Amino acid sequence: MGTDPPDRFVEIYEQAYRPILGYVLRRCQDPDDAADVVAETFTIAWRRIEEMPEGDEARLWLFGVARRVLANHRRGERRHEQRTAALREQLAASPLLAHLPQQDLSAIGRVLADLSDDDRELLTLVAWEHLDTAQVARTLGLSRNAVRVRLYRARKRFSRGLAKAGIDHPRAIEFQESAL
Structure with missing residues (x-):
């Protein structure tokens, strides 16, 4: 390994940012949501830099992280939509x-x-x-x-x-x- 964690992160970020952004943009309807997912993906990468594999495996690892962040984001959206629908029903019955x-x-x-x-x-x-x-x-x-x-x-x-x-x-x- 030998590379300082901040330097390693910068190197991985520069190599993987565009592929991860493209991956997420193709799966998100809203560019703002895509930006949030990409930011969260790289936040996780920063926190877990010591666990990240070396070489091209790091990029693949990030795709896996982005996939899980997207899944969490979608679950959160569904929960939000369900709560909003329930609130609308309550308001209608006010x-x-x-x-x-x-x-x-x-x-x-x-x-x-x-x-x-x-x-x-x-x-x-x-x-x-x-x-x-x-x-x-x-x-x-x-x-x-x-x-x-x-x-x-x-x-x-x-x-x-x-x-x-x-x-x-x-x-x-x-x-x-x-x-x-």
Whole structure:
């Protein structure tokens, strides 16, 4: 062996990167997923550099690692899809959604989505997660006073958005009031 592990890794990486990338790209639908799989493959190679065979066997070993990483990635995607489907079913059965006409829900959703991330986070922490001002302050790492001011402003922006969208549905008002 004789080569320093970092030097050996660089040598193997330079020789095997393109073949491993091609292998993974041909098996992944999304180039971002392929990049993740290749990165994980070489992370494993770095951690296990002492176990890696010599010569061309190292490249073949990496193909085996990439194959297993791909399999894990696919299993993870399937689990994610199953959890997402289950969550959609739970949301569809939500009592809040059952009493709100779909048209109004999408309009309220659009108003909420149009808010800044910070406003949306504040309002939903209060309305959906039932956190009080002190709990929101701890969650966000802010003072209670800062939360009160930001929440007041977020509610005003949400109210203006609802009015602009012509929403005067009791469930929308309940959402707004529960965020108070």
